[in-house]
Amino acid sequence: MNLQPLRIEAGWHVTYNQFYEVDPVIGFESYFEGSSLLMLQNDLRLQLIDVQWRPEKDLNGQFELQVLNFVEHFNPKTNSFDIDPNWEEPFFAFTTTSRLTLVDKLEDLMKTLPIFKDPRMILTRGVLDPVSESYRLRLKENGISTELINDILENGKANIQNHVLDHKEMTRDLLLRFTKDGINKKVKNKAKQKLTSKSFQSSS
Secondary structure (H helix, E strand, O other): OOEEOOOOOOOOOEEEOOOOOOOOOOOOOOOOOOOEEEEEEOOOOOOOOOOEEEOOOOOOOOOOEEEEEEEEEEEEOOEEEEEEOOOOOOOOOEEEOOOOOOOHHHHHHHHOOOOOOOOOOEEEOEEEEHHHHHHHHHHHOOOOOOOHHHHHHOOOHHHHHHHHHHOOOOHHHHHHHHHHHHHOHHHHEEEEEHHHHHHHHOOO
16 A cells, blocks of 8 residues: 655655555554654744544544644754654644545645744754743743843843843833843844834833
8 A cells, every 4th residue: 555645845854654545444444543644844844743543443533633833952962853842732733534635734734834933042943041941931921020120131141131022011111221231232222112112102
């Protein structure tokens, strides 16, 4: 039995393939078992497409497709990047009982999926900036506080300072602090530009 023909778009590569050119009929149950049938990965888009058949070996089941955003972790032992897909919150999900409908959906997704941007504070690809990332997580969990802003201005790199300037809880007084104490000219100028917006001009 042949593998299912599939037009792979530039940037995507097959990391696992047990997706055969066969439909779920009696005698072919073994082609519809296992944790996954097909996995496609795009390292530039930071996305993984996973295809399963559920329930396994049940001819009355269906194909289940998930698009998972992922982040990368540099592995110095292998000098490569390990991926950490977000299985808990798929970016997109699709089900069908038709193999050919699935093929059409796969080929369309590889063309049209938006790029996922790693939200973490990183030094280089796959390498976290631990201090700035700890501030980002505090900001995400608890919002802006005087203590956090003090820490970011004293110890945070440009990445987290730029990030916090876009936070919905940013105030005029805090922006003024960044115009004076920002880590570099780019951060200071960004704070100055935000001060010229109507929302901050009208705030006291």
